[in-house]
Amino acid sequence: MKIAFVGGTGPAGIGLAARLARAGHSCAIGSRSAERAEEAAAKVRALVPDADVRAAENDAVVSDAEVVFLTVRDDAQRESVRALADGLAGRIVVSMANPLRVDRPRAEAVYLPQPEGSLAEEVQRDAPGARVVSAFHEIRVSRFSKLDLPIDADTIVCGDDDEAKKIVMQLSRDAGVNPVDGGELLCARYVEAFVAVLIAINFRYKASVSYRITGLPESRA
Numbered sequence: 295m296k297i298a299f300v301g302g303t304g305p306a307g308i309g310l311a312a313r314l315a316r317a318g319h320s321c322a323i324g325s326r327s328a329e330r331a332e333e334a335a336a337k338v339r340a341l342v343p344d345a346d347v348r349a350a351e352n353d354a355v356v357s358d359a360e361v362v363f364l365t366v367r368d369d370a371q372r373e374s375v376r377a378l379a380d381g382l383a384g385r386i387v388v389s390m391a392n393p394l395r396v397d398r399p400r401a402e403a404v405y406l407p408q409p410e411g412s413l414a415e416e417v418q419r420d421a422p423g424a425r426v427v428s429a430f431h432e433i434r435v436s437r438f439s440k441l442d443l444p445i446d447a448d449t450i451v452c453g454d455d456d457e458a459k460k461i462v463m464q465l466s467r468d469a470g471v472n473p474v475d476g477g478e479l480l481c482a483r484y485v486e487a488f489v490a491v492l493i494a495i496n497f498r499y500k501a502s503v504s505y506r507i508t509g510l511p512e513s514r515a
């Protein structure tokens with residue numbers, strides 16, 4: 295598939311692009327700066343030498359994509375989506391942002407309540423034509439670029455467009471993360487908030503934890 299990464303110059307964009315390019319997808323790294331996008335694309339090529347990856351400014355990568363991953367900083371997602379809303383119409387848009395602030399002295403992450411319920415639902419409000427899917431909130435993004443290491447984790451995938459959700463679930467498998475259908479987009483608010491608990495666990499155990507959903511039938515795909 296043709297996949298774009300808005301703000302794809304951080305660890306989430308570079309690592310996911312590397313994993314999805316390795317799986318045979320065509321990837322485009324977006325940025326506010328074409329130069330930064332090219333530097334990030336070079337990092338993807340360093341990880342996956344035969345990667346089909348290009349670089350351009352955010353609006354240009356979106357215009358050519360079937361699936362758009364929002365990999366901007368969480369507090370920049372609203373502004374970025376509003377600026378790109380017309381271009382996102384009709385495309386599958388993946389929201390993975392967690393509205394959290396880490397409070398190191400308290401060894402906690404503080405969840406920032408969202409007026410729309412979740413950042414994913416806010417994307418749907420601000421880009422009403424987009425086919426929004428929420429995924430990957432629970433995965434430490436630094437893991438994506440460690441291509442030799444398996445990602446021992448599930449991700450709960452939420453969305454109101456069943457076909458879009460199925461496509462994102464397959465992309466998740468392609469990236470090495472097992473997806474679990476978590477229902478409607480409304481459920482994204484609970485997933486985004488629960489990441490604060492994972493971070494609290496990480497502080498206490500000096501770890502980098504994820505979770506697995508158990509008890510599913512064998513034919514769960």
Ligand SMILES: NC(=O)c1ccc[n+]([C@@H]2O[C@H](COP(=O)([O-])OP(=O)(O)OC[C@H]3O[C@@H](n4cnc5c(N)ncnc54)[C@H](OP(=O)(O)O)[C@@H]3O)[C@@H](O)[C@H]2O)c1
Nearest residue numbers: 301303304305306325326366367368370391392431434435
């Ligand atoms: N940390 C984790 O382990 C984790 C886990 C799950 C989900 N997430 C989510 O994954 C997303 C990406 O994480 P990341 O660590 O890769 O992000 P990041 O490195 O903090 O930021 C990614 C890119 O966002 C762009 N950006 C920054 N400020 C901006 C602004 N004011 N306006 C527009 N773009 C701006 C920058 O791209 P340019 O300067 O090139 O435009 C930057 O390189 C976040 O939303 C985060 O909540 C993180």
